[in-house]
Amino acid sequence: MIKVTGRFLKSVARLSEAPRDKLPEIAFLGRSNVGKSSLINSLLGVRLARISSTPGRTQLINFYLVNQKFYFVDCPGYGFAKVPEEVRQRWHRLMEEYLESREPLKLNVLLLDSRVAPTPLDEIMLEWLMAYRKPLTLVLTKTDKLSSNELCEAHRRLQRWTQISSLIDYSAIKHIGRRELWREIMDALPS
Ligand SMILES: Nc1nc2c(ncn2[C@@H]2O[C@H](COP(=O)(O)OP(=O)(O)OP(=O)(O)O)[C@@H](O)[C@H]2O)c(=O)[nH]1
Numbered sequence: 272m273i274k275v276t277g278r279f280l281k282s283v284a285r286l287s288e289a290p291r292d293k294l295p296e297i298a299f300l301g302r303s304n305v306g307k308s309s310l311i312n313s314l315l316g317v318r319l320a321r322i323s324s325t326p327g328r329t330q331l332i333n334f335y336l337v338n339q340k341f342y343f344v345d346c347p348g349y350g351f352a353k354v355p356e357e358v359r360q361r362w363h364r365l366m367e368e369y370l371e372s373r374e375p376l377k378l379n380v381l382l383l384d385s386r387v388a389p390t391p392l393d394e395i396m397l398e399w400l401m402a403y404r405k406p407l408t409l410v411l412t413k414t415d416k417l418s419s420n421e422l423c424e425a426h427r428r429l430q431r432w433t434q435i436s437s438l439i440d441y442s443a444i445k446h447i448g449r450r451e452l453w454r455e456i457m458d459a460l461p462s
Pocket residue numbers: 301302303304305306307308309310321322323324325326327328329347348349412413414415416441442443444445
């Protein structure tokens with residue numbers, strides 16, 4: 272088990288409010304309810320990030336300081352139908368600016384729900400992330416809900432969808448994939 276300490280630092284609505292200490296950042300992205308906050312809690316071994324059964328709760332970018340050395344960045348989810356247009360546009364501006372220009376950002380972790388096919392918005396997010404050319408890891412979430420056959424099918428679906436080979440099966444409930452994802456994160460951090 273990797274020993275970690277995490278603490279919530281701040282939530283920001285504008286990039287100008289983000290930490291200025293230049294510590295490396297690992298961003299967790301994906302549609303609302305995909306399991307970003309749960310995954311962060313699983314990685315940290317504590318319930319720091321707020322989890323809710325109501326999608327679209329996290330509208331701000333949340334920074335968690337890990338081991339005093341780097342940040343986990345819990346990004347606001349996309350694809351929540353009930354979000355007003357103005358909020359959607361604000362999300363777009365904030366995330367585009369963050370992903371495009373954030374120098375300390377070292378790794379993007381894109382979460383996809385193992386139970387459903389990637390959505391058109393996942394497709395756009397993937398294209399965005401590939402265009403920014405930062406290291407990228409894909410994570411299939413909630414795999415505890417699938418049988419092994421269903422999980423194989425989810426992998427096949429994803430292989431048809433993207434050539435990206437860095438893919439980790441995760442369960443935030445059973446902590447499956449934790450060690451593997453930590454390895455990717457540690458590899459992405461400057462030594
Ligand atoms: N069975 C199972 N449920 C999960 C897992 N991860 C998350 N969930 C559930 O999925 C729901 C959404 O989880 P969150 O972690 O809040 O999702 P999120 O991506 O942070 O959502 P937003 O903040 O709204 O964007 C909650 O009810 C979680 O308990 C998992 O690995 N397995």
